[in-house]
Amino acid sequence: MNFIIQKQTMTLISRETPVLLLCRAALSFSWMYQGAVPKIVCRSGGEIELIGHIIPDYQWACQAVFWMGVAEILFGLFLLVTRWRGAFWINVAALIGLLFFVALFEPTMFTLPFNPLTLNVALIALSVIAAGELKTSQTRISE
Numbered sequence: 001m002n003f004i005i006q007k008q009t010m011t012l013i014s015r016e017t018p019v020l021l022l023c024r025a026a027l028s029f030s031w032m033y034q035g036a037v038p039k040i041v042c043r044s045g046g047e048i049e050l051i052g053h054i055i056p057d058y059q060w061a062c063q064a065v066f067w068m069g070v071a072e073i074l075f076g077l078f079l080l081v082t083r084w085r086g087a088f089w090i091n092v093a094a095l096i097g098l099l100f101f102v103a104l105f106e107p108t109m110f111t112l113p114f115n116p117l118t119l120n121v122a123l124i125a126l127s128v129i130a131a132g133e134l135k136t137s138q139t140r141i142s143e
Contacts, residue, residue: 020133023126027091028080030123035072039065053105088131095120095127 016024038044047065048058055061079087102109102116110117 016137017133020130020137023130023133024080027088027123027126027130028076030119031076031079032073035069035074035076039069039072050102050106083134085131085134088127088134091127092124095124 038047043062043065047068048061051064051068052058052061055064075091079091099116099120109115
């Protein structure tokens with residue numbers, strides 16, 4: 001059984017370009033880190049404050065931040081293994097949506113070092129590259 005899983009994993013990896021693998025790894029790491037560290041492990045006050053704009057009750061906001069962290073970790077894992085290009089376009093839409101959310105409720109965050117704008121633009125670029133690379137690898141496989 002273990003051999004079959006390893007063989008399928010190697011087949012999946014061998015079909016993908018190094019650029020796609022790097023994009024997947026970076027996007028996955030970013031979502032899992034952002035889900036785990038500021039939302040679950042260290043419970044950032046900034047995360048709770050941001051969600052507090054739409055969930056004013058502190059306890060509910062804390063719960064929402066926790067479950068958002070879980071969802072981000074799962075989404076990061078999904079981006080690591082999915083062959084569906086739409087996942088990368090959903091990622092682009094989500095990142096743009098998050099930028100609008102921050103712009104609406106905490107625009108001063110855009111003045112901070114390593115702010116949401118610089119991070120999200122980089123992640124959007126990686127998503128577009130990954131979607132293009134996945135299309136190319138899928139075209140090559142079908143030929």
